[in-house]
Amino acid sequence: MTSQVDEKILDELIKKSQTADLDSLSSTDISHVVQAFTFPHASIIRSKAYVLLSAISQNVRGVEGARTNDNATEKLVKLFGPPIIDSLTETNDASLRLGICTLHALFQVHWETAAAIISQDGIVENIMEGTDLSQSAQLYEDIAHLLGQASGHKRCRGTIPSQAVRWLEAKALQTSNSVLRAAAAVALVKYSRGVATDASEATTGVGEIDDAGQEARLTEMMKGLVVSEEKRDSLGDAVEGLAYLSTRPETKETLSLDSTFLRQLFSLIPHKKPSTTSTDRTAESALVYGVLAIISNICAYRPRLSEEQAQLEKLKKVAQATKSNLPTGDHSQLESDEQVRLRVRRLVDAGVLNAIGSALTTGDSVAVRLQIGKAVFNIVEDKENRGKVLQSGGARTLFTLIKHALASLTSKDQILDSAYLEAIQALAKLAITSSPVQVFGPDIGAVFDAIRPFSIMLQHPSSTLLQKFEANMALTNLSSYQPEVAERIAKADGLLSRVDLLMLEDHVLVRRSAVELICNLIAGSDEVFERYGGAPNSPNAKSKLQILVALADVDDLSTALAASGALATLTCSPYACQALAQLQRERNRVLPVLTQLIDPSVVVFPSEDDVSDDRTTHENPGLVHRGIVCVRNLLNGIDDTGTRKSLEKDAESVGLVKALVRLIKGEGLTKEQMILVPAAEALQVMVKDGVKV
CATH class of the missing domain: 1.25.10.10 (Leucine-rich Repeat Variant)
Structure with a gap:
């Protein structure tokens, strides 16, 4: 595997992967792909290798789609397993890096294939032996990044030996190589959190970080990497690590209190879409996603539980505390609604709204759009922030990502991914407390376009009662804007029938909002006026009047x-x-x-x-x-x-x-x-x- 790779070879392979049977790919072809991933991060060679790997993966999944994902994984393992394993059986740095970097790339493109390869007997051990035989900083960084990827998947965590965990701990403490330090710290955090999740409780397995002081030190270290103007190469790892760490209440509070850190974090989201290679765009999108994840975590409120859910959660905490001899009180007052509101306001004061607006332009991915919706949803929970969100163009940002999601629906019967409901709910909150002109602008077409997402949220099988209530309220506000809007609402597919049912809902607020919407529509829509008895021979008019x-x-x-x-x-x-x-x-x-x-x-x-x-x-x-x-x-x-x-x-x-x-x-x-x-x-x-x- 010492032959050289150039753009022309990769271009030919990309065409071949799209038009030919994958069985025609030779071992030499695959070796070109494997070698390309050791090139520098910004290299066009590496970029095209990712394109080629993605094309091969999609081709296999398309062919095997009629069967199962296991078939696709098996075929990809046959293609990439031999050259990767051959590389990892060598002891020189160059060969080890070939296998490690390709595995790292596979985790990002088709993680099941990477997991199947790295889980084979002796693979991780061979990789860790390389740390004893080499002093290469580049190899160490590659190994730390690979262990971080593997730690993110349950299937792989069991294959990570205690030797690897101890090595990561040592590299997270050294200060001479910030990139290695950040990569090792991220791997440790992902491993620790993964083990805890696997056990469904706080355990103290080998290598698990259960010391709040240790997590606090990692947090400070990664904050320093974000704020530092010199250590740019470690930014991605630092942001990823903070995205994991910021799920802890103490970390959320620490990050929100550091305005210098917040401003530097928000500045990582560029104001313009990058015109660089696809690999750079992928890295940029991952960075934007990480920043948004940190923002969402800091701003997140505790889930609103029903009475039954709250009781079950209480019993669960008692059971866990009994097993671990811990007190049964709340984990932290830092998660109270009032404390979350304070954190959100600190982020708003530091400029988070402008950063979120830029994120939609620079991070064009489903994951980024969902994180934007989640972040804005948490921010507008506090009515005091809604005016600032509107001033910063937040409603337009929400509307854009919602329209993008709706455009992906290919048929009338296809159901919108429930993950987008938070974005629609955030827009509904703005529409409830502000006039349609303030939210959607003077163009009535934008108001017309807003009807569909609110109608979808009202009727979605995964909508909560609160989401139904706020959809009703938003539509009520829109219906009073102009008669043409009320008429459009009345014609929304399935809407009136659902509102009729909600008028009989036991929950007072949901019932009230449904009746208020019908009241407005009766006044503004001839169709609804006639439906409720305003015209001769209206079907079921008498029963509707009785209600x-x-x-x-x-x-x-x-x-x-x-x-x-x-x-x-x-x-x-x-x-x-x-x-x-x-x-x-x-x-x-x-x-x-x-x-x-x-x-x-x-x-x-x-x-x-x-x-x-x-x-x-x-x-x-x-x-x-x-x-x-x-x-x-x-x-x-x-x-x-x-x-x-x-x-x-x-x-x-x-x-x-x-x-x-x-x-x-x-x-x-x-x-x-x-x-x-x-x-x-x-x-x-x-x-x-x-x-x-």
Whole structure:
């Protein structure tokens, strides 16, 4: 394996890998690929070797895709295993580096193949023997990087001997080679965290870092590498190590308190997309991803657990503490919501928002986009930050990555990856607390485009109740912007049917937000107005009106206001009035509920069996106004004299007439003229029909 590699050879192999059967690749061809990975990082040779390795891997997976990934791995092992293993059986630095660097590249392109090779008997031992026979700094760095890659996979961690762990510990303590030091430290952290994850609890296996002081020292060392202007070659490892370490509350706090470090960390994200080789772009994207991972970790709130989940988590902590004789209290107050808010504000003050905006331009990968969504989601959790996010173009950043995700859906039935829900939820939070113009700009087309992601989040099978609530709220805000927007929302695929169901949800906030959205859509969309009884022969209109009547009588004031507001709008239609009159005749519930809205002190329900435990007892001018408008519209909307007189008879029996009289006499809840006028109009209709007041 001493032949030279040049661009022309690799170019020919790239074409060959894309058009020919892989069986036609000779051992010489594979040796060219293997040799290329020992070239300097920025070399065009190394860059094209990655392209070639990726093409071969994709070709194999495409051919073997009809079967299993194991078939693809087996074929790739047959291609690359022999030259790699042959190299690792040698004792000279050049041969060892050939095998080690190729394994490192394979971990990044098809980790299963690399894992299968490195897990073979004697491979890691042969690699570690090289550390006894050589003093090459480059070889040491390659070995540390390879062990770091292997430590990231459970299948490989069991093959890493204690000798390798001790070697990493020693190299992480030396100070003469910062690149080696950072690479060894990253490998140790990944190994330690991996072992702990494998055991599903804090264990003390060989080489595991369970000493908070040791992690603190590693954190300070990697911070120093980031801040240093001289040790640029170790940046990637330092950032990767901090991405792992920053999952600990103490590390999050330490990093957030160092404004110099934060500004230097954010500066690692370039403001322009690099025009360099693909290898450099890959390295740059990995660096951007690492910075974003650190940001996301520092800003992360504790998961919002349901009552059942919280109880299970408590029991789990008790069980773990019992096994390890540890106290059962919270791990750290540093994870409280208030402390996280303080950390987030420190990052915002240090310029994190501009860095996040640049990341979308420079790191064009799914992983980077997901980290951006996660970071912004955590930042906008605090309402105080939302204005700054909008000023920095954060809404545009979210919108861009969401549109990119939606564009990847190839069919109507394909479900969006749930990992993008956080980005949509972050955009929803901005849309809830700000006007559509502030969030999406003056172009109404952008507002139209926002409907689909909010609708998807509302209907997604993985959406939480909070995400459903915030999707409803965002759509409610959009629906009040312009009638054209409300019409577009009404036409969103499957949306109205899902909102109808959410109006019956037990969770008060979700139910409320659904009713408020329907109220706005009834007012702004002809389609929804007709759907809820505003047109003749509307399917299921009566049952929908019955639900609104029931919701106008619940104990949650906001829900009652929205439902009664929807009824007030719908009763402008004689068709809705006729349906409500039928409901009153069949269920005898419409007028008692309207009376309850106007004056709870006089209402008489025909049967206590019909009274919900969740009935409203509010004395609210808004409910009075809505109730009065409904009564006035209902009486004016019924042309049939017999039907109207039947309603008026019921109105007397349930106390509605008395409530109207009390209101006009100034004995009701309000004396506002805009309410008294329709009350007087309703009474005039009844007096004209012979009702005595």
